Amino acid sequence: MQTFPEFISFKLGIYVEIFVEWLLDNFMGFFEVLNKVILFCLLKVDSFLHWLPWWVLVLLVFFLGWRYKNLKSGIFYAFSLSLIGVFGLWELTMSTLAIVLTSVALSLLLGLPIGIWMSYSAKVEVVVKPILDAMQTMPSFVYLIPAMMFFGLGMVPAVFATIVYALPPVIRLTNLGIKSVSREMVEAAYAFGSSSWQTLVKVQLPQALPTIMTGINQTTMMALSMVVIASMIGVKGLGYEVLAGIGRIEIAQAFDAGLSIVILAIIIDRITQGIADKYKIPEQ
Amino acid sequence: MSVKIKVENLTKIFGRNPKAVLKRLQKGESKETILKETGNTVGINNVSFEVKEEEIFVIMGLSGSGKSTLLRCLNLLNVPTAGNIYIDGSNIVEYKKKELREFRQKKVAMVFQHFGLFTHRTILGNVEYGLEIRDVPPEQRVEIARETLATVGLAGWEDKYPHQLSGGMCQRVGLARALANDPDILLMDEPFSALDPLIRREMQVELLDIQAKLKKTIVFITHDVNEAFKLGDRVAVMKEGEIEQIGTPEEILTHPVNDYITNFVQDVDKTKVLQAKHIMFKPGALVSIKDGPKVAIKEMKNAGISSVFVVDDQRRLCGLVTIDDALKASPKHQKLEDILLNDYFVTAPETYVEDLLPAASTAKYPLAVVDKHHKLLGIIVRVSVLSALVHETT
Ligand SMILES: Nc1ncnc2c1ncn2[C@@H]1O[C@H](COP(=O)(O)OP(=O)(O)O)[C@@H](O)[C@H]1O
Ligand SMILES: [Mg+2]
Numbered sequence: 001m002q003t004f005p006e007f008i009s010f011k012l013g014i015y016v017e018i019f020v021e022w023l024l025d026n027f028m029g030f031f032e033v034l035n036k037v038i039l040f041c042l043l044k045v046d047s048f049l050h051w052l053p054w055w056v057l058v059l060l061v062f063f064l065g066w067r068y069k070n071l072k073s074g075i076f077y078a079f080s081l082s083l084i085g086v087f088g089l090w091e092l093t094m095s096t097l098a099i100v101l102t103s104v105a106l107s108l109l110l111g112l113p114i115g116i117w118m119s120y121s122a123k124v125e126v127v128v129k130p131i132l133d134a135m136q137t138m139p140s141f142v143y144l145i146p147a148m149m150f151f152g153l154g155m156v157p158a159v160f161a162t163i164v165y166a167l168p169p170v171i172r173l174t175n176l177g178i179k180s181v182s183r184e185m186v187e188a189a190y191a192f193g194s195s196s197w198q199t200l201v202k203v204q205l206p207q208a209l210p211t212i213m214t215g216i217n218q219t220t221m222m223a224l225s226m227v228v229i230a231s232m233i234g235v236k237g238l239g240y241e242v243l244a245g246i247g248r249i250e251i252a253q254a255f256d257a258g259l260s261i262v263i264l265a266i267i268i269d270r271i272t273q274g275i276a277d278k279y280k281i282p283e284q
Numbered sequence: 285m286s287v288k289i290k291v292e293n294l295t296k297i298f299g300r301n302p303k304a305v306l307k308r309l310q311k312g313e314s315k316e317t318i319l320k321e322t323g324n325t326v327g328i329n330n331v332s333f334e335v336k337e338e339e340i341f342v343i344m345g346l347s348g349s350g351k352s353t354l355l356r357c358l359n360l361l362n363v364p365t366a367g368n369i370y371i372d373g374s375n376i377v378e379y380k381k382k383e384l385r386e387f388r389q390k391k392v393a394m395v396f397q398h399f400g401l402f403t404h405r406t407i408l409g410n411v412e413y414g415l416e417i418r419d420v421p422p423e424q425r426v427e428i429a430r431e432t433l434a435t436v437g438l439a440g441w442e443d444k445y446p447h448q449l450s451g452g453m454c455q456r457v458g459l460a461r462a463l464a465n466d467p468d469i470l471l472m473d474e475p476f477s478a479l480d481p482l483i484r485r486e487m488q489v490e491l492l493d494i495q496a497k498l499k500k501t502i503v504f505i506t507h508d509v510n511e512a513f514k515l516g517d518r519v520a521v522m523k524e525g526e527i528e529q530i531g532t533p534e535e536i537l538t539h540p541v542n543d544y545i546t547n548f549v550q551d552v553d554k555t556k557v558l559q560a561k562h563i564m565f566k567p568g569a570l571v572s573i574k575d576g577p578k579v580a581i582k583e584m585k586n587a588g589i590s591s592v593f594v595v596d597d598q599r600r601l602c603g604l605v606t607i608d609d610a611l612k613a614s615p616k617h618q619k620l621e622d623i624l625l626n627d628y629f630v631t632a633p634e635t636y637v638e639d640l641l642p643a644a645s646t647a648k649y650p651l652a653v654v655d656k657h658h659k660l661l662g663i664i665v666r667v668s669v670l671s672a673l674v675h676e677t678t
Contacts (some may be wrong), residue, residue, distance in 0.1 A: 193389030
């Protein structure tokens with residue numbers, strides 16, 4: 001068997017490392033500010049969720065389920081959520097939820113404007129589309145590497161990696177939603193003398209809302225799945241329990257935590273999907 | 285009536301480099317060559333016309349002839365490649381962003397073929413839209429929107445959504461939305477084409493009613509000749525981006541400028557376009573009420589007819605005398621007044637031939653066309669009705 005000739009060996013990784021170091025050297029201030037902002041948001045959400053009495057959240061889930069789905073779903077979601085408490089995993093779940101919610105909020109803050117910008121400018125779309133494709137095909141744990149390089153270990157890199165991973169759907173679907181608004185409707189808005197801003201706010205965004213909601217739903221689900229993976233860089237939470245359980249071959253511990261993640265996923269998915277459905281506009 | 289819209293040498297080219305293509309077009313290259321060699325489409329080519337105040341100006345033509353392109357230039361949804369559009373004397377092509385928005389908010393409103401309603405807004409919310417954009421206070425715009433909805437017969441539907449309404453009702457909303465802004469000019473792009481024939485006719489009549497009250501300047505697009513002639517005070521016929529003929533429906537019907545127009549209008553229902561005044565003619569003989577039966581007999585014999593209309597010195601119609609009655613009356617020294625008949629049909633000059641048909645086909649005597657002072661303008665005989673219908677259609 002012939003081995004690959006050694007003299008054409010070339011390692012790309014080293015250049016990436018050099019680039020990241022260069023970034024760190026030159027944009028230290030930027031990363032520090034970013035770190036602070038993310039940490040600030042995260043701690044606020046985290047302490048709020050831990051302060052919140054468990055039954056308030058259970059009731060909230062019940063009401064949301066009732067309003068956006070039906071009574072039976074509401075009861076089911078509330079019961080499932082209580083089950084997590086029964087497993088003794090409530091505090092860990094709140095930590096996980098804090099990271100998910102912070103990541104989703106920041107993703108939307110970033111993703112909605114980018115999606116809107118993309119829908120307005122073909123040039124932006126040409127640049128952003130391939131980046132989104134790349135982001136979505138990359139295995140999710142790859143994001144942990146630059147995140148760690150920039151922010152070290154802990155919750156902030158987890159949030160950062162989660163944002164990067166969960167961003168594409170909301171951008172994509174915001175873009176799609178705005179682009180699929182009927183041309184005649186947009187023209188009608190302009191024909192009545194609307195500015196671009198008025199057209200966006202009064203016609204395009206309301207029309208795109210159901211699609212955008214679907215994007216938000218997908219972003220949330222992806223954020224949840226990423227948080228589990230982020231436990232690899234030492235984030236305390238449900239994911240870490242699963243990982244540790246598997247590592248120590250403690251099936252029982254891993255199973256309870258795993259089931260809790262599934263429960264969380266189902267509740268978040270169904271409720272956001274329910275909200276998306278409520279916003280659907282009947283066709284002419 | 286003063287000129288409201290004046291369009292001068294308007295050209296619109298779609299594509300990457302319209303200015304360069306314009307030069308080739310002006311050199312006389314054909315649209316096909318231009319499309320083949322540059323990939324640019326000539327939407328409209330050097331079009332000029334005027335629309336008068338309070339007029340319904342119809343643009344008619346086959347699909348793809350450039351009607352929409354032309355109409356959309358009038359509120360600059362399409363920016364013309366060349367040419368000028370004067371509205372109330374000011375050239376809108378030169379408008380800056382702010383002027384343009386103000387122009388669209390106040391002067392001109394558009395009604396779309398597929399309604400273009402905002403499906404996420406209620407009917408009231410749709411009608412309010414233009415006022416909302418103009419920052420009219422909420423109470424005031426709700427009031428105006430309600431009133432406007434009532435004018436188009438949709439009172440009580442304010443809180444419904446567009447998907448809950450039929451097509452005809454949706455277009456009423458479209459019309460109300462345009463009217464709520466109280467624009468001078470209404471641009472209507474095939475507004476009734478998506479509707480069932482029955483609803484369509486209803487909407488046409490309604491538009492005419494509304495126009496009689498509100499007196500807007502309307503530019504109306506249709507590919508349907510009958511609709512064009514029914515609604516249009518004047519009609520422009522377009523072909524491949526150019527205007528072939530402009531005129532009143534009667535002018536186009538009776539004096540088509542070329543075979544294209546002739547073909548285009550041949551299946552129009554002429555009885556709905558032509559009016560009494562278009563087919564009446566001067567009576568061959570006329571007798572004054574002061575004359576005696578003898579004069580009447582002579583007049584009829586000279587003209588070779590068996591009855592004659594009698595008028596007073598103001599040319600007002602008094603009645604009709606037949607030759608038989610005149611011959612009987614003459615030896616008895618009776619006056620014309622004693623033998624006047626009045627079982628003939630009288631009609632106004634604006635009556636459509638459609639409505640004259642029953643009378644014309646059964647009447648014993650010619651139809652008298654009189655103005656509102658009862659002055660005799662002309663007469664119509666059965667033959668003239670029939671010949672009007674077959675005239676120039678073959
Ligand atoms: N936005 C556009 N881009 C390119 N070509 C267009 C555009 N709008 C219209 N056209 C072309 O211009 C011509 C006239 O179209 P249009 O004005 O829509 O015709 P009509 O309304 O009479 O059916 C057609 O050949 C059409 O394909
Ligand atoms: Mg059209």
